[in-house]
Amino acid sequence: MAASGGGGRAIRVLNVAEKPSVAKTVSGILSRNQGLRMREGRSRYNKIFEFNYTIQGQPCQMMFTSVTGHLMEMEFEGRYRKWHSCDPVDLFEAPIRKHVPEDKLDIRKTLEEEARKCQWLVLWLDCDREGENIAYEVVEVCLNVNSRLNIWRARFSSLIDREIHQAAQQLARPNQLFSEAVDVRQEIDLRIGASFTRFQTMLLKDAFDFNFSTDGRNLILSYGPCQFPTLGFVVERYWEIQAHEPEEFWKIQCSHTTDEGTANFNWMRGHLFDYTCAVLLYEMCVEEPTATVTKVKKQEKLKYPPHPLNTIELEKRASRYFRMSSEQTMKIAEDLYQSGFISYPRTETDSFSTRTDLHILVQEQQEHPVWGPYAQRLLDPSSGLWRNPSGGGHDDKAHPPIHPTKFSAGESRWSEDHKKLYELVVRHYLACVSQPAVGAETTVEIDIAGEMFSALGRTIVAKNYLEVYRFESWGGSLIPNYTFGQQFTPTSLTLESGITRPPPLLSESDLLDCMDKAGIGTDATMHDHIKKLTDRFYAIKEGSHFKPTNLGEALVMGYDDMGYELWKPYLRSMMEEDMKAVSIGNKRKDDVLATCLQQMKACFLDARVNKTKLFQALEIFFDRTNRTTGGDDQHNHAQQLVRKCDVCHDSDLVLRKKPDGKFMIGCSGYPQCRNVIWLPGSISEAVVTTTVCNICTPGPGFMIQFTFRRLEIPPNFNVHHLGCVGGCDDIMRQLIEMSGSGQRNTSSAPARGRGIAAPSRNDSRNNNTNNQQQQQATCSFCHQTGHNSSDCYSLTSQNRSARSQRVNSNNGDSPIPCPTCGSLCVLKTANTESNRGRKFYSCQTQGCKFFVCWEDSVPTTRGGGSGSATTTSRRGGRGGGGGGGQGGGDVRFVSATGDPVSGRSCFICGDPSHFANVCPNRGMRN
């Protein structure tokens, strides 16, 4: 700002902060606590501080008060606020207004009273987009009562003396673009949220018998651009788990024990899914069990302490360490903050400003009976324990990372959760300013009969931060000393089996991570979105993991079947990009609003036309009620007879109008008879006439006079149509097909499970024809019935390519390209007692685990007796989950058809009474 000339009469300045605590702190800093007075405002939380200050030579009489976040809310005007006052689609254009809600009126009153007395208004809101928007809300209120106000913006990124004084001396103007970006978000959120929520709720709430208790609450099937993608994450993981098919795998384990300890060597192939391959390799190892050390690598490893704590990390860690919900964490953190024990808990920042005095914070903790001694050592330069914390690269420019602000050895009023959370904040802070843990790691690799194994030994040289951060550990294991070229005989060498496991349900920590990565919600709201899922009966929490309810799954399924990704995070990400463009002036507010709302309205209309998908999805889980219309429907017309029901031959098909204004024809014998004919969503009126169709049987079938909405049907169709729903009417049939509706299949309930992880438009779970075809199919690959080769269990993308390479280009002697890593696989011949002469391909690249048996020489284990080479090994499990957990289990001998083989003797000792996996001599052979 320009200098205002010094020395004149003091001007009165109204200063407004985003929250009471900032008003208090900034007042303290600016006044240097000299002559600082406090008086009550109209709101009990928002006090007014008074002091004198000089801005660029201009004496100022400062009045410093605050708001509590947003002062205003956006809402629909008058008649659009009632749910049944309008068609939900009208909410995309309905007039909206920003207004001060009831519970903020007292704050407005304070602002008005103070603004009248002042010449300047200085806005001390947080320096982010929301803060700028709140600034304009304050401006609007103040200008209303004093249009001559000179308006300034103070920009500061932390509550540090120098920065606050600097902000006061370098006042600027508020940034309109930042504020407009928030206006865009608010309007889009409101219009999309309200329209879809009303649509879903009115469509489905009374149409199904939701078999869960709502605890007396009104059931609302809400939609929101943050809550739905959050639900999407939960459902997607659930589907991934359901789609998982366990697979058995095999691996060779080797251990070696000496006086110095035990080394457990892991097979560098990981595990193989093919039993024959695994046995073949295992036998080779057992035949020539001498291990040769091929590599010994010793190095120092550091384990670094975590970055300074921000909100998401606090929530994730409290969930992991204490199983505390993010909602509870924030509630407790807020309480600790309010009582002055920790810093502001809603922050994205994970690095400390260089101006923060980090030592003072440690000094305060020296007295603590448990971690006090550690704090003392930290402060002792001779300990060498101190380290300036590294930052995680996030900075909201408004708040520091969460850290302790006041010492406490535990307050009497604290709950267990208070104690845990305070301890986490303190220990985390102490860890941040500590040296990393130091370990000495030894990696040893050995070769047994050409197979590679590796073992890792670690000793912790210095625990450092791990001493105070008890929530983390660093496993260490001592292994014997090895030298390059050394040979030894393993103590045990076993072939073990396991099965792949699906990934777990999403934990709260996982969910926060998904949201954070996808930009769903803000650090201050993420826990609200998670809680909303349980409040709306969309998900339940099992321990610390989230599982979708039938309702949550059905809603996502419905939209997925429509082909919409409303439950995916992309919509929010696009909005976020647009907001950013508005805030930097690359896009205009009105353009973004118009484009986004136009797209969402088209999507809404389309969803409404395709609402049968939602019905079908919900029917998988819930019974229909006979309340096909909402009980509070003002537009409910009398039912009109169309014809006799052709399914139950007992009741009548009747025309009804539903609460959302749409028409349907259903059997009056519902729920005993569920025959229903869905009509196009483009109908605005429908009246059964007395005209009888003379084509359709059984008669009489009364024709219906339809009126369609012009914009929702193709131009070549007439808006008025006297139609028949008995099957003779091509126009009706075409319109129904266009809207994706049709008569529901009443013969059987759709299959409930879905075997997919990825979104599918055309999956066959509701398609009986597909299922029948599947059951009759014979796989051309494994020759088993019940599936086609495209779905063959034995056929992943990897072994598909292996197969085609084998068939197309190889006669069995020359190297083949490795389907896994692209390198070469060479043909080898086994030379063990039981497998002598058998040929197999093995990839030459170290670390690549591709391995395939050659069909002429080895029988297959899967896929029947065709002799096809299905014996391809595979790496890892599905879904990138690292192959899942590993179960124990016995080694079984299996035949080419997969049946256990009897009469086979142990290949280690030859005893027919047992198999090699339980052979007493299996550990070793001399």
Place this chain on the structure above:
DNA sequence: GCAAGGTC
């Protein structure tokens, strides 16, 4: 009775 964002 709807959203998400502030904050108490």
